[in-house]
Amino acid sequence: MAVKLIPPADDAYNYPLLIKQLLLSSERYAGDNEIVAGNTGKRYSYSEFIERIHRLANVLTEAGVKEGDTVAVLDWDTPRYLECFFAIPMIGAVLHTVNVRLAPDQVVYTMNHAADDLVLVHDDFLPLIAQVKDQLTTVKGYIHLSDDAEPKAAPFEVVGEYEQLLAGALTEFDFPDFDENAIATTFYTTGTTGNPKGVFFSHRQLVLHTLALAATTSMNDNMQLLQASSVYMPITPMFHVHAWGVPYVATMMGLKQVYPGRYEPASLLKLFVTEKVTFSHCVPTILQMVLSSEKAKAIDFSGWQVLIGGSALTEGLARAALERGIQVYTGYGMSETCPLLSTTWLPLDAADMSLEQQVRERVRTGKPVPLVNMRIIDSNGRFLPHNGEDMGEVVVRTPWLTQGYLNEPAKSEELWANGWMHTGDVGSIDAGYTLQIRDRIKDVIKTGGEWVSSLDIENLISQHPDIELAAVVGLPDAEWGERPHAVVTVRSGAQVSYDDLVAFMTPLVDEGHIEKWAIPDTMKVVDEIPRTSVGKIDKKLIRSQLAE
Structure with a gap:
């Protein structure tokens, strides 16, 4: 039996879900709120911001950008980047x-x-582009972005300087309107x-993701x-x-939005205080980097909510944040999922919970x-x-998932096997629909016929009072x-030996939190745990370094 469709009226407007529609409400709700460039001190009203989006659209089209081109x-x-978030897709x-x-x-x-x-x-990034410019096979032009009042000349020909x-x-x-x-x-x-x-997202997907995130x-x-009085400052790269x-x-x-430029603990902390x-x-x-900063010791973090x-x-980091007044919550998603899939859900009586109960809920x-x-x-x-x-692999369906990998049909088919997006994460879901990720499939440690979660071990190690961060990886064993093998950073002035770690974890075995074979065979203290380009712990590099 065919579904019954709404018959179109001759003059009805078929409202497409386009990014430009997200701007309709911004100025009417903004009042005196500003968009702040934290690295330069420049401030823009929402009317100025919207005008700049219009100006940028004209600049792009004058530079030859057409519908379907990639910028x-x-x-x-920076606020410039935010303008690009809108102007570029809004011209198609x-x-x-x-x-x-x-x-x-x-x-x-x-x-x-x-x-x-x-x-x-x-x-x-001009030196980088100057170095690789001859290898870029499709680029037809460049626009120079500068924070300087009097920008220096670019080392290669450009359309012009942004401002x-x-x-x-x-x-x-x-x-224009076009297909959502x-x-x-x-x-x-x-x-x-x-x-x-490469992953990609449509206007429709981004609008729906925005509405779901606003609700969440x-x-x-x-x-x-996020409420009318909120002051937002991302500490996640806008490219991610x-x-x-x-x-x-x-x-x-x-x-009110505050864009910090390049991430440096001192400047982030200053903006947190001055921009509230x-x-x-x-x-x-x-x-962890922010909390470990020397300047952070004198700051009252009450009122700061961090996703x-x-x-x-980990429980250790969550406890440290809560003790400093930072309300931390967990969000889960991936690049392929736009990214939001799940978040912390605190019960109505959360205010009555002990610190330990709060920590368990928030992680x-x-x-x-x-x-x-x-x-x-x-x-x-x-x-x-x-x-x-x-426990099994987490698979999802929602209207904002990438439909595949750009120009990679085989990997796209693997991603979407049997009509569900495969996350590559191992987790469990309880009767109340709460998800708990146990590990990445590739990071689960297979020891003695058992699967051991590296995340569970890291979480327990993080509760040692002198350990700041921990990363655990599995290495081959005959x-x-x-x-499991651990890499850790310790608090300033502290010393932690492998024997100290074993002494700390042994009671956890006795209490049934972990099995005895989950205690790492080795522990290496480092100044900094290797991270990927988006700030995640780089377990691939850690395995390589430990293996050597």
């Missing part, structure tokens, strides 16, 4: 947020693979093997992250999954957000029960198959 951006987190082009922390050969690969037509490049071009551009642009399924953005994941893989950050009584999509929400709501920041998001290593993602939030991977259908499957693809014990 790459290499910049720090594709925004390519280039990962500026990749090696030069990988930057070249991603830019050629995305077939970039125009490149907007900051002063700090100078905007100053001479028309103040209005007629943004048109690609709006693309960027590249940093896989553990081979070249980075305000629907829980004890997790009011659109800074988790939060800039789109903050702009739609007309919130209330909400940020970052990976655990960045939060942690990218890597597991859980959380409940799926609205419109997310999430299941766990076994190795044969069969659904497993939601009993909190059975007798056991694999054995």
Whole structure:
């Protein structure tokens, strides 16, 4: 039986879900709120910001950008980047947020693979582009981005400098309607093997993700992250999954936004204090870096809410943050999922909980957000029960998932096997729909016939009073198959030996928190745990270093 469709009226407007629609409400709600460039001190009202988007659209089209072209951006987190989030897809082009922390050969690969037509490049990355310019096979022009009042000349020919071009551009642009399924953005994941893989998202997907994220950050009584009075400062690179999509929400709501430029603990802390920041998001290593800063010791962090993602939030870090007044929460997602899938869900009586109970709730991977259908499957693809014990791969369906990897049909088919997106994460879901990620499939340690979660071991190690961060990996072992090995950083002035670690973990074995074979065979104290280009713990590099 065929479904019954709504008959179209002759004069009805078929409202497409386009990024430009997110701007409709921003100015009406903003009031006196500003968008702040933390690295330069420049401030823009929302009316100025919207005018700059119109000016940028005119600059881009004058530079020859057409619908379907790809415009790459290499910049720090700035209001300029936010303008690009809107202007580029709103003219029908594709925004390519280039990962500026990749090696030069990988930057070249991603830019050629995305077939970039125009490149907007900051002063700090001019030497990189000058080095690889001859290898970029599709680029037709460059626009220079500078924070200097009197920018120095670029080392190669450019269309012009961003601010100078905007100053001479028309103040209005007629943004067209087009198919909401048109690609709006693309960027590249940093896989553990081979070249980075390109993911892409449509206007429709980004609008729906924005609406779901807006609902999620305000629907829980004890997790009011984004409200009219909120002051938002990202501490996640804007090249990484659109800074988790939060800039789109903050702009739609007309919130005060603070963009810090390059991440440095001292400048982040100064902006937190002077701009009265209330909400940020970052990976655990960045939060640890901020808390470990000497300047952080004198700061009252009360009122700062921080959403942690990218890597597991350990109990040790959650406790340290809460003790300093930072309300931390867990968010879960991937590059391929735009990224939001689940968040912490605190019960109504959370305020009555002890610190330890709060910690346990906040490190859980959380409940799926609205419109997310999430299941766990076994190795044969069969659904497993939601009993909190059975573990399987997490698979999802929701309207904002990438439909594949750019120009890689085989990997796209693997990603979407049997009509579900495969996350590559092992987890369990309880009867209350709360997800707990146990590990990445590739990071599970297979020892003595048992699967041991590296995340569980890291979480327990993090509770040692003198250990700041821990990373655990499995290395080959002739007798056991694999054995866990730990790399840790310790608090300033502290000393922790391997024997100290064993003494700390042995009671945890006796109490049944872990099996005895989960105690690492070795522990290495380092100044800094290796991280990927987006701040996650780089377990591939750690395995390589320990193996050597």
